[in-house]
Amino acid sequence: MQRTSKLLHIGDHSRDIAGLTYVYPVVSRRAGGVSIGINLNPNNACNWRCVYCQVPDLKRGSAPQLDLVTLEAELRTFLHEIVHGDFMQTHVIPEARRINDIALSGNGEPTSAREFAQVIELIGRVKADYNLPKNLKLVLITNGSLVNRPGVQAGVSAMAELNGEVWFKLDSVTREGRQRINNTRMSLMRMRENLRLATRLCPTWLQTCVFQINGMAPPVVESDAYLSFLESFLNEGEKLKGVLLYGLARPSMQPEAPRLTKVDQVWMETFSARIQALGVEVRLNP
Numbered sequence: 430m431q432r433t434s435k436l437l438h439i440g441d442h443s444r445d446i447a448g449l450t451y452v453y454p455v456v457s458r459r460a461g462g463v464s465i466g467i468n469l470n471p472n473n474a475c476n477w478r479c480v481y482c483q484v485p486d487l488k489r490g491s492a493p494q495l496d497l498v499t500l501e502a503e504l505r506t507f508l509h510e511i512v513h514g515d516f517m518q519t520h521v522i523p524e525a526r527r528i529n530d531i532a533l534s535g536n537g538e539p540t541s542a543r544e545f546a547q548v549i550e551l552i553g554r555v556k557a558d559y560n561l562p563k564n565l566k567l568v569l570i571t572n573g574s575l576v577n578r579p580g581v582q583a584g585v586s587a588m589a590e591l592n593g594e595v596w597f598k599l600d601s602v603t604r605e606g607r608q609r610i611n612n613t614r615m616s617l618m619r620m621r622e623n624l625r626l627a628t629r630l631c632p633t634w635l636q637t638c639v640f641q642i643n644g645m646a647p648p649v650v651e652s653d654a655y656l657s658f659l660e661s662f663l664n665e666g667e668k669l670k671g672v673l674l675y676g677l678a679r680p681s682m683q684p685e686a687p688r689l690t691k692v693d694q695v696w697m698e699t700f701s702a703r704i705q706a707l708g709v710e711v712r713l714n715p
């Protein structure tokens with residue numbers, strides 16, 4: 430899940446400032462701070478192909494073999510720069526000079542990295558060596574499709590000890606919808622089981638993107654199915670932190686881009702209210 434899509438920040442996406450392979454800063458005026466992004470997919474590869482994906486030259490595939498020595502060196506360099514150097518003064522407007530989180534997010538699906546659990550261990554180890562805010566979050570922005578892998582579960586479970594949060598993509602609960610939006614054939618049963626696994630291992634938000642295709646807002650059948658899914662998931666006693674509800678914040682880099690437009694504010698707010706009526710917190714990022 431690439432940072433630009435997954436965090437959907439409006440702001441200065443200054444990946445080039447650091448010029449590193451895996452680590453990059455995202456300065457967000459709206460969130461009022463700096464996120465330390467970790468991109469495990471420098472090869473722009475994802476196992477899905479969402480029509481709104483903002484990764485340029487996206488290709489199907491997995492993260493490449495990671496160079497953990499380089500990743501650790503980059504993370505240390507960057508944290509040193511933020512904590513002891515002049516990064517904030519040089520690159521960040523005064524009102525955003527704080528660290529918001531460390532986020533596993535990049536140009537593809539981060540959990541497709543074989544070394545995913547080792548990466549979490551590495552982050553925990555490095556983080557402990559710096560004087561960082563106690564409540565600094567570690568966010569995993571994921572399409573959730575690989576949570577059934579034991580290595581991913583080990584990493585997600587370790588995240589819970591590091592003030593972790595999983596942002597689990599859920600754009601549609603119908604087979605057609607997931608095929609149309611995410612270009613995946615993953616079954617609803619697999620998605621539900623993976624969501625269940627994630628929520629039990631680490632606090633989890635759903636991350637849902639809504640938009641118009643060819644000028645048409647999501648069909649009623651889609652939004653009704655989404656709400657029924659949520660209701661039944663919660664009725665089974667599963668816990669969710671809430672729903673991050675996004676519109677199209679930045680342009681898609683996929684061939685479908687010309688067909689995609691934002692849903693209007695009223696649609697977003699109505700849908701948000703229906704989710705909240707289920708007792709679920711919604712954070713709206715139109």
Ligand code: SF4
Pocket residue numbers: 430431434475476477478479481482483484487535536537538571572598
């Ligand atoms: S899950 Fe979708 S939005 Fe995220 S990187 Fe893959 S294709 Fe892009």
